[in-house]
Amino acid sequence: MNDSVTNEGAKRLHPGRIVVVYGGRSAEREVSLLSGRAILTSLKRSGVDAHGFDFAGGGLSGLEALAPECVFIAMHGRDGEDGSLQGALELLDIPYTGSGVLASALGMDKERTKQFWRAHGLPTPESVMLEGTVDWDAVIETLGLPLIVKPVHEGSTIGISIVGTREELIAAHAEAARFDNAIIAERFVQGEEYTVSLLGDEVLPAIRVEVPSGFYDYEAKYHSDTTRYLLPCGLEADDERALGELCRRAFEVIGGSGWGRVDVMRDAQGRFWLLEVNTVPGMTDHSLVPQAAAHAGLDFDALVLRILDTTTGE
Numbered sequence: 009m010n011d012s013v014t015n016e017g018a019k020r021l022h023p024g025r026i027v028v029v030y031g032g033r034s035a036e037r038e039v040s041l042l043s044g045r046a047i048l049t050s051l052k053r054s055g056v057d058a059h060g061f062d063f064a065g066g067g068l069s070g071l072e073a074l075a076p077e078c079v080f081i082a083m084h085g086r087d088g089e090d091g092s093l094q095g096a097l098e099l100l101d102i103p104y105t106g107s108g109v110l111a112s113a114l115g116m117d118k119e120r121t122k123q124f125w126r127a128h129g130l131p132t133p134e135s136v137m138l139e140g141t142v143d144w145d146a147v148i149e150t151l152g153l154p155l156i157v158k159p160v161h162e163g164s165t166i167g168i169s170i171v172g173t174r175e176e177l178i179a180a181h182a183e184a185a186r187f188d189n190a191i192i193a194e195r196f197v198q199g200e201e202y203t204v205s206l207l208g209d210e211v212l213p214a215i216r217v218e219v220p221s222g223f224y225d226y227e228a229k230y231h232s233d234t235t236r237y238l239l240p241c242g243l244e245a246d247d248e249r250a251l252g253e254l255c256r257r258a259f260e261v262i263g264g265s266g267w268g269r270v271d272v273m274r275d276a277q278g279r280f281w282l283l284e285v286n287t288v289p290g291m292t293d294h295s296l297v298p299q300a301a302a303h304a305g306l307d308f309d310a311l312v313l314r315i316l317d318t319t320t321g322e
Contacts, residue, residue: 024077026051026316029093031062034085035166035187043291044082050312051080063087068096078319079104080312081288086161089288090116103319107287111263115287118160119192121262125282128261130254132282133195133273138181144174147193154196157181159188170196197273197281202241204255205269205289205300207311208318211252212300216241237296239303251280258282266318269297 028051030044031037044060051058061071063083071079079097081088081104091113097104107115114121125132136147138157148155157180159167167187169180177193184191205212216238241248255270262285269289273281289297291312301311 024057025075026056026058026078026080027071027074027076028058028060028080028082029063029071029088030060030082031064032083032085032087033064034083034087035162036085037064039290039292040082040084040088042293043084043295046291046293046308047080047082047312050309051316054309054313056313056316063093072100076102078102078316080316081105082291084288084290086116089286090161105315105319106266107264107268111265112287114262115264115268115285116161117190118158118284119190121285122282124261125258128257130258130261130282131280133197135192135194138191138193142181144177147177148174151193151195156194156196157184158192158194159184160190160192162187197275199273199275202243202251202272202274202280203269203296203300204252204272205267205297206256206259206264207267207297207301207306207314210304211256212297213239213303214241214243214248214251215239215296215300216243217296235294237299239299247278254280254282259285267297267315 028044028048030040032040041062048058048060059074061074063071066073079102081093083089083093087093089112091109094104094109094112098109106112114124119135119137122132122135134151136150138147154170154172155177157169157171157177167184169176169183171177171180181191201217202214203217204214218236218238243251251272255272258270259268264285264287267289269286271283271286273283275281289295291298298308298311302308306314
């Protein structure tokens with residue numbers, strides 16, 4: 009645990025009107041509503057002049073009409089997490105939380121994130137884009153079985169499947185295509201799943217995620233009471249430091265800033281493999297960033313203010 013991450017000094021009042029943007033029209037809308045409302049309630053509890061705005065109810069013009077001095081982005085998925093909202097706020101000269109346009113766009117694109125990681129020598133499982141007329145046998149020959157099929161531009165494990173046969177691969181492709189035109193197949197890493205949250209210059213304690221079904225899917229993330237979040241994560245101190253530095257580097261490589269989360273697998277040989285990066289992580293009662301922050305001595309209200317402290321453009 010990093011002892012410098014505490015509530016001390018986090019409870020300062022932020023001047024001006026803060027608008028928390030959440031909701032939107034992506035497949036992650038319901039989770040975003042939960043995150044946004046939790047953040048809004050927290051800001052008000054801390055004495056901040058905070059207002060909520062569901063982007064689906066007025067779009068950019070509705071947001072601009074609220075005259076925000078800063079936007080706290082809690083809109084997960086497309087439009088809110090992919091650089092679109094960030095670019096609009098840049099043009100409007102309105103400061104906002106989290107990563108900028110480029111990092112947001114990259115972070116939302118699983119394949120291009122992996123390309124950046126590979127270019128910088130960072131470990132990430134092999135992958136193949138499933139484009140055009142797919143040679144299913146060639147995909148299996150390249151990646152082996154089992155493998156994972158994912159929509160490239162979705163989060164919260166929406167549309168993701170683990171497959172063990174050619175027939176399951178074809179069906180998984182059809183399922184992913186319900187959410188995205190760009191689909192990726194990735195080598196499946198059997199092992200332990202970890203997530204590392206980043207807050208400003210701090211690396212928060214790693215969390216090990218255990219799911220009885222073996223798959224940390226949407227149900228396990230947001231609804232299941234059987235998912236276990238291990239804090240401390242159980243790694244040796246040197247291994248946890250190495251994991252933290254790997255995730256910090258992975259975030260930096262795509263240009264991430266402010267706050268975020270990186271998801272990782274550890275195989276049977278003890279090697280870490282980067283899966284994806286989240287530039288607008290969840291802030292629900294099941295979410296991982298608040299859990300990691302709490303373990304480091306930072307309660308939810310202080311965490312929200314610390315994120316606000318990282319606002320771009322201030």
